Amino acid sequence: MNAPHRHEAPTPEIDAEAVRTYRVEEQIGYLIRRAHQRASAIFETVMRDFSVTPVQFAVMTKLHDLGPTSQNQVGRLVGVDPATMFGVARRLTTRGLVRPTADEADARLVLLTLTAEGIQVIEAMKSRGAEVTARTLEPLSPDEAAELVRLIARLG
């Protein structure tokens, strides 16, 4: 039942029964990945007019709530790592939705600020945000939707 696993064999005890009964489409990781694809597609459909991605949107909501905030800090708050955040900030800046400024007290920081256009856009988007959520949760009853949100939040 158990392999002799010699020096290079990458075979650390294979459970044949587990192998036989494994189904990817029932695993939580796979289901989350599919749900993520679907949620992104819905966001894209509802927010099409703005040409702003879900991550760009999350960053902008934070800047809207907090005012000028350093790049790494805002990334930390919305779950975007520094390397990714760099590109996100660059694209938002290029599009004129955000303006980078230097912090006077700390020369390392790049503060991000919403431009006037950025504020226009984020307010319009926030005001449509409920529709994205509603459409994403549409297959579930209100109770089920609330339960799903509660449970998935606890995974964090």
Place this chain on the structure above:
Amino acid sequence: MNAPHRHEAPTPEIDAEAVRTYRVEEQIGYLIRRAHQRASAIFETVMRDFSVTPVQFAVMTKLHDLGPTSQNQVGRLVGVDPATMFGVARRLTTRGLVRPTADEADARLVLLTLTAEGIQVIEAMKSRGAEVTARTLEPLSPDEAAELVRLIARLG
């Protein structure tokens, strides 16, 4: 209350109250994205020895279950679009886990087949699959975990 929205103003009725009360971190889309990041990290930790990504793993499980299958078909079954599937197949082929062959009946198809090494790897990985799921659902009770899986599957 409603803007006059001239020809270029991207301001289609902004609901000020909705704007004020919107919180990204409570939206299902945001929560799914965070959960996806966490689930991927756990997969990477548990499956580190194999250097196979979650998507590569999903593709390989399907090939293991079905035998030689065309690229697009496999992608369809695990939710990977043709453009992405192309890169996934190339990387699996380069690593020697999969071998591409031509279909005799249909010249368009590229059939993917697990190599002997690919079979070794996927069986070892399937046998550790339960650990990924367990760790991902660890913050929840068994009942809650089952409920989460049930609900998120219904989003598909």
Place this chain on the structure above:
DNA sequence: CCTCGATCATTCGCCTACGAACAGTCTTGT
């Protein structure tokens, strides 16, 4: 038989994601 529409694989461009390495800059402890 032959054309038209569907399907397959490929390519390009843009975006998110993250490990790893790096150079400035700041802070802390000695």
Place this chain on the structure above:
DNA sequence: ACAAGACTGTTCGTAGGCGAATGATCGAGG
């Protein structure tokens, strides 16, 4: 005052994700 360690942003490489376009091939209908 200064060296050590921490933090910030940047860059590189690899990987998924997808819209859009393309060329090759297939299948169905006329």
